[in-house]
Amino acid sequence: MLHWDDELDRRIRLEKEGRRLQEAPFRKRIMELEAEIVNLRFRLQQLEEEKRILYWEKREIALGRAFPGPLLEEAKRTLEEAWLDLTLMGSPQAPRVEELIRHLERILNGRNPRRSEREPPRREP
DSSP states (O other): HHHHHHHHHHHHHHHHHHHHHHHHHHHHHHHHHHHHHHHHHHHHHHHHHHHHHHHEEEEHHHHHHHHOOOHHHHHHHHHHHHHHHHHHTTTTTHHHHHHHHHHHHHHHHOOTTOOSSOOOOOOOO
C-alpha cells in the first residue's frame, strides 16, 4: 500500500510542478502589469496636480486682465470680508474663497516688484 501512495504523491508533485511551470509566465506578466499600474497611478497624480496648477494659473491671468490695478485690490478686500463671514458661519465654501484670495494675492505680488512672485505672503488665521 505504501508503494501506491508513493506513486500517487509523485504524480501529484509532477502535476503541481507542471502547473507551476505553466503558470510562471502568467505570474510574471501579472507582476509586470501591477508595476505598470503603480507607475500609471503615480503619473496620473502628477498630471492631476499639473492640471490643478494650470487651472489656477489660467484663472489668475483671466482675473488679472478682468480687474486692472485698483479693481483687483478692491475685489480682494471684498472677498476677504466674504471669507471672514463664511468662516464665522462655518460654511464649507470658506476654503474655496480663501484659495481664491491667495491667487489674487499672487497676481498682486506679481505686479509689485518688491515682493516675490513665487511665494505670496501667508495670511495669519
